[in-house]
Amino acid sequence: MENREAVKSPQIVYNCYYTRSREGEQFIPEHILSYQLAGTLVMNDGNKEYFFKEGDIRFCKRNHLVKFIKTPPADGEFKSLSLYLDQETLRDFSLEYGIKPEENKNGDAVLTLNYNPLYQSYMNSLMPYLQESENIPTSLQALKLKEAILILLQANPELKNVLFDFAEPGKIDLERFMNKNFHFNVELKRFAYLTGRSLATFKRDFEKIFHSSPSRWLQHRRLQEAYFLIKEKGRAPSDVYLELGFEDLSHFSFAFKKTYGMAPSKLLA
Template structure:
């Protein structure tokens, strides 16, 4: 199982200890559900294409109308090309040390920190466009003046987003340095109806597949395959009995890749096909 360590896979040995790092990610082939060990928090400013990211507790997809602030940790990301078969994303990585310095300087400590997802969506605007143009001239040089300039640019960006999103953004920033971990059951129940494989869910929980299966059986008393199948098919039966949906409307949202597999599993479980409900 290949796991990409980011930003290490984008850096040289001279960049490893940097608190701030810019990288232009350009691709001509799509990548689907790459297993990523993200070791720094990251701004993702998508310029061309689409990006989808799965986290232990949520997932998100954006195009070039939005940018993402992403919490470090295990995730799966897909980079999808546009019509001209290109993908371009400007990435800005930052350390917790750099973030804490900003919080101590610019954010009141009595703010109420809410439970936040692993990402924060930023609506692109004229400022973001101008800001990205200014970053283009900044390289990842070891030149001290360039490093100092990047620190100022990072602070400028956070101040702008703070003024735009106010307490919502401040709460998210504090969540990035909050060490409270969400429970195993929380991650499982957030992915009940996802299309992720057991191996992918195990990776998001930072476990090997064998460890994940043992832990799951201990928590739920069933194998993960049986438990997920039971939850999804029971949900499908309830939805179909309400009469608002057809089988073709729901199979994707319940984690099945095609209608035939869904129908077969449904009939095996209940003794009749979903179209007969």
């Protein structure tokens, strides 16, 4: 069977996978509230690994880079339900309810929310639409998103300062950021945005610091790390190429051989 993904609206998404899915990298542009219905999900933001099992509720903060692996249960399907809380919806909510956040301390990129019957009841109310392939009417979707925000504020009031922090990323240390996040396979405009720069400024600052173009440096840095992991740690090429930001094994093998004069598998001999 093939994997399938049912998307009923831009903001309420029901995922279903039959096979283990390692989807590599993901940039989280909006806050996401998710309910794990079946299977497990492992997420990694480069600093910390997060594990979610059936019944867990998680909150992913916007403007973070993550890697993830979706694993279905034995003879079953991976299932999750996610709500994307976009900035426009949250701005409208903050104006309607007069909410002003205090200082937002960044903290973890992903949070496990403690069990609360409000979350369970809310998620259950969405399932009839999603499982029966029914479209959620636009007006009802708006109400359900507002309900989700109200529940978040009641069950986890500390999230107020996260939900209604509309600040964009500020300019940060580019060298430190790139050396930490080079293994994420995202577009250069994402790196630029997360370091508080326009794409043009990002490229200009990058070449001043690294004396190379971003694309050339990223490939070289990823290949360096791949060489170390295979040679010194005994990792298989098939295990590291996605981990280091390469899109497919053949591209990784070609680039590695061009740089080091041998196929990556030869390092294990």
